């Protein structure tokens with residue numbers, strides 16, 4: 543049975559940033575479906591998980607103090623508050639510190655606490671960090687966020703090299719645009735004709751679209767995969783930025799070629 547080969551049944555996976563109804567919650571639900579034992583942590587006490595601030599090592603340690611044996615970690619915490627969207631020339635050190643703490647420092651803390659438990663118990667394990675495709679490319683008006691996600695990818699690779707000899711794999715999932723309630727207008731924004739035209743799979747993602755690749759990386763099916771970045775982006779990074787809504791370079795003029803390829 544493929545479930546047996548995945549080996550997720552009974553595995554205790556710490557999920558940091560488990561609440562919010564977005565990607566973390568989707569991962570917790572899919573882990574439960576796979577028979578694993580997710581241990582959810584969130585800073586928001588309303589979410590029904592263990593409460594800890596992932597920016598504070600003592601707080602995460604306290605939240606996991608009763609657990610010695612874990613099998614892995616998914617670090618989900620991150621994001622860019624609208625108030626921190628800025629032009630590069632307008633950014634502030636305070637803003638940079640806030641965004642780097644939220645995305646990068648939290649990842650270092652989660653990883654330290656869980657990796658130390660794995661090492662102390664002499665157990666193999668799998669760690670997955672949630673990054674973003676903007677960390678592979680750029681984010682106009684979101685420089686600290688893009689830089690912090692690039693740093694999470696670098697951290698993932700360094701940790702993979704250091705922890706590999708102990709049987710601990712470390713990978714990242716670079717997420718594209720996902721429709722989550724966190725785009726807090728009450729309901730996820732609908733896909734528009736524009737999103738459909740510029741995303742190869744013609745839609746934004748769902749939390750389950752991210753949870754699937756995360757479960758693969760946590761599972762024994764990925765036993766030889768470490769230090770890798772798996773994109774879950776509906777093909778967004780495969781598509782050059784200079785393509786127009788007809789999937790032709792913006793500099794291809796109206797005329798015979800365009801008409802032959804697009805029919806209009």
Ligand SMILES: NC(=O)c1ccc[n+]([C@@H]2O[C@H](COP(=O)([O-])OP(=O)(O)OC[C@H]3O[C@@H](n4cnc5c(N)ncnc54)[C@H](O)[C@@H]3O)[C@@H](O)[C@H]2O)c1
Nearest residue numbers: 559561562564565584585595596619620621674717720724
């Ligand atoms: N939503 C997207 O389109 C998208 C795209 C690319 C990458 N990502 C990344 O995916 C991850 C999750 O995104 P989401 O949209 O599901 O987020 P979300 O805000 O819905 O969920 C994140 C959860 O983390 C918790 N959290 C925040 N700070 C914390 C802290 N210091 N300690 C513990 N918990 C804390 C929040 O309470 C929340 O429940 C983030 O790293 C984000 O950068 C999201």
